[in-house]
Amino acid sequence: MGRRRADQGADPLRRAGRRRPAHRHRRAARGRPAHLGAAVRDQTARRLSRLHIALYRATRGLLGRRLVRNDMLLLTTTGARTGRRHTVPLLYLRDDEHLVVIASWGGRPRHPQWYTNLVAHPDVIVQVRGRRWPARARTADPDERAVWWPRVLAAYKGYRLYESNTDRVIPVVLLHPPSPP
Numbered sequence: 001m002g003r004r005r006a007d008q009g010a011d012p013l014r015r016a017g018r019r020r021p022a023h024r025h026r027r028a029a030r031g032r033p034a035h036l037g038a039a040v041r042d043q044t045a046r047r048l049s050r051l052h053i054a055l056y057r058a059t060r061g062l063l064g065r066r067l068v069r070n071d072m073l074l075l076t077t078t079g080a081r082t083g084r085r086h087t088v089p090l091l092y093l094r095d096d097e098h099l100v101v102i103a104s105w106g107g108r109p110r111h112p113q114w115y116t117n118l119v120a121h122p123d124v125i126v127q128v129r130g131r132r133w134p135a136r137a138r139t140a141d142p143d144e145r146a147v148w149w150p151r152v153l154a155a156y157k158g159y160r161l162y163e164s165n166t167d168r169v170i171p172v173v174l175l176h177p178p179s180p181p
Contacts, residue, residue, distance in 0.1 A: 049088060049089060052064050052072075052089045053074060053087050053088075056072070056074055056089060056127070057074070057127075060129055060130030061127070061129030061130055062129075064089065065129060069156075070091040070092075070093075070155055070156055071091070071092055071128075072089050072090065072091060072092070073089070073090055073092045073099065073101070073126055073127060073128045074087050074088070074089055074090075074126070074127040075087065075088055075089075075090050075101060075114060075124055075125075075126060075127075075175075076124060076125035076126075076127075077114050077117035077118045077121065077124050077137075078117060078120075078121040078123070078124075079117055079121075080116050080117045080119070080121065085125075086113070086114060086117060088112075088114045090102075090114075091155070091156060092128075092175075093148075093151060093152065093155055097176060098174045098175060098176050099126060099128075099135070099174075099175040099176075100140075100148055100152075100172060100173065100174055100175070101173045101175065102152055102159060102170060102171070102172055102173070103115035103170060103171040103172075103173060104159055104162040104163075104170045105162075106162055106165075107161065107162030107163065107164070107165030107166045107170075108165075109166055109168065110168075111168070111171065115171060115173065118137040118173065119139070122136050122137045122138060123135075123136060123178065124136070124137050126175055133177070134177070134178055135175040135176060135177060135178065136175070136176055136177070136178045137173050137174070137175050138173070138174055138176075139171045139172070139173055140171070140172040140174055144172070144174070145169075145171075145172045148172045149172065152172065
């Protein structure tokens with residue numbers, strides 16, 4: 001077999017001196033439509049999340065308690081439509097009275113499902129390492145968010161990229177023990 005010339009089999013737009021938009025070129029190179037790329041990434045994220053949850057629970061937080069130099073918790077919400085329990089691993093920050101999680105979903109245009117769930121059903125279960133307890137979730141008001149957001153960015157620089165990728169305001173969620181009855 002002889003060597004193939006550089007322009008043989010190359011993208012026709014590239015041969016003509018034009019460039020295909022990067023997102024279309026990458027998808028075409030992989031042989032699948034652009035809309036499937038996000039679905040595959042989401043499916044992979046769900047699988048990794050399930051593995052993370054299993055390791056975290058099995059080891060009582062010994063494995064999976066740190067990611068990108070931040071502490072992780074497991075947050076269990078009640079499905080807004082189904083009423084079923086759903087658990088997600090999340091980075092968190094804390095102060096004296098709250099744990100704080102961020103509903104960034106990597107800067108996607110919509111809120112993550114866990115956030116939609118806790119807006120509908122704010123009573124959640126939090127697990128930090130081997131300790132589990134009920135908590136009440138609420139979205140930080142604009143003043144609280146203004147105080148927390150610089151701390152969020154200092155804890156994980158990726159949130160700045162997520163913020164630039166979306167038009168929505170990324171919610172900051174405060175978790176605190178429920179009020180006594």
